Amino acid sequence: MADGKPRVRVPKTASAGEQITIKTLISHKMESGQRKDGDGNPIPRQIINRFTAEFNGEVVIDVTMEPAISTNPYFEFDAVVPESGEFVFTWYDDNGDVYTTSSPITVS
C-alpha cells in the first residue's frame, strides 16, 4: 500500500455544540527501526512522528507518536464544533514529508 494516503471520517453536518466522532487512518508502514532485513542489517526507522487535527485553526488533538504505534496509524476521538468550518488533519513523516487532508462540516 502506498504510504501517506489519508482517510478520515467526519460527519458532513452537525448541530451546534454536538459531540461528533472523528476517525482517521493513514497508510504508512511505520518502520520501527527494530527490524532487520534478509542480510541481518537493521532497517532504518521511518515513522510518522506527529499527528494533529485542527478546526478553524484551533487544535483539537496533537499526538506525538513513537515506533510503538501500529502500521497504518489509526486515531479515533471526539470533538465539538461551535460553528461551520473545516477540519484539517496533518501527519508528519520522519523523512520530512507532510500529509494533509481536510474535511468541511456544516453546523445547522
Place this chain on the structure above:
Amino acid sequence: MTLSRRETLVLGLGAAVAVMMPLGAHAAVEDAIAAFTGGADVSEGGVTLTAPEIAENGNTVPISVSAPGAVSIMILAAGNPNPDVGTFNFGPLMPRQEASTRVRLAGTQDLIAVAKMSDGSFVQTSREVKVTIGGCGG
C-alpha cells in the same frame, strides 16, 4: 563440590547481570515518566486505559485512554524495546479527553498511561496485556 575462587566470581557476576537486566528496562519507564511529569508526584486513578486482556497479534492492539479533565496523556509499554508509545495532547474543542489508537506490543507486558490534569497534577494507571504473537522485530 568445591568452588574455586574464579568460579565463584563468575557465578556472582552472572547473578548480578541477571538482576540488572529487568532493572534496566524498568529504569527506562521511570525515566520516561519523570521526563513527562518533571519529577512531580503521580497518584493512582483518574485515568482509564482500555485494552484487551489477551491480544492475539501484538502488531495491532487496539487501546483507548480517557481521563476527564486531562490536558495530555502519555502511554508507555513497559516491555517494549523502547517503552514510549505516544503522547496525546488535547485541545479545548474536545468534549471528552479520550482517544483510541492501535499499538505494537513486543510481548506480554504492562501498559501504563500517565495523564497530566488541567490543575497540573498527574495520575497514572497500568494494565497487563497478554500477547500471543509479539509485534516488534521478527
